[in-house]
């Protein structure tokens with residue numbers, strides 16, 4: 001099934017259920033060898049990539065695994081967060097908790113930004129149109145990557161080693177934008193930002 005058909009099926013299901021369906025975007029940074037994490041953290045400091053992450057995810061919903069949440073340590077401001085965990089008693093202030101990846105997407109589709117519903121008619125709909133961002137780590141990408149409409153992939157040109165890896169099958173994706181950035185005082189390594197859409 002192509003991305004458009006998948007999106008149609010999802011919106012058909014959601015229409016029957018009376019839900020809003022939001023665009024889903026996976027955001028990943030990985031080396032060509034597939035390294036995405038090391039020692040519970042990102043193995044690099046890339047200021048430009050972090051700034052783009054902040055700018056582009058603002059107002060949306062972030063879906064992440066419990067370990068990625070722990071590595072960030074708090075809900076990121078201006079965005080809503082759904083944390084996936086199998087621990088029934090796990091909680092953290094300011095985040096929604098889901099017992100699995102598909103439940104997380106269901107919850108994310110329902111979330112309305114705080115304050116929007118108080119702002120008057122129409123604003124709730126705007127809030128629900130903001131994308132859901134699937135932001136890792138590896139276990140969550142593995143479960144949800146092919147549920148996403150787009151993949152925003154930063155290739156980090158480095159041979160750095162790590163203990164968390166992700167392999168992206170590019171045959172599922174079509175590149176619509178690629179931007180190259182050299183290493184700089186802000187970025188330890190050269191990077192390429194790819195915007196990919198599901199085939």
Ligand SMILES: NC(=O)c1ccc[n+]([C@@H]2O[C@H](COP(=O)([O-])OP(=O)(O)OC[C@H]3O[C@@H](n4cnc5c(N)ncnc54)[C@H](OP(=O)(O)O)[C@@H]3O)[C@@H](O)[C@H]2O)c1
Pocket residue numbers: 027028029030035036037038039040041042064065066067068069071084085086087090099100101135136137138139140141143164
């Ligand atoms: N480079 C990047 O773009 C990027 C992005 C995000 C994260 N990272 C890095 O990736 C690493 C973390 O990734 P990770 O794969 O080890 O961990 P993760 O995916 O962030 O979290 C794993 C946890 O999520 C929960 N989980 C996952 N699948 C589940 C399921 N089907 N049902 C219920 N709960 C489920 C479990 O939590 P419980 O153990 O609580 O049950 C599991 O231990 C860190 O180094 C982080 O810095 C990199």
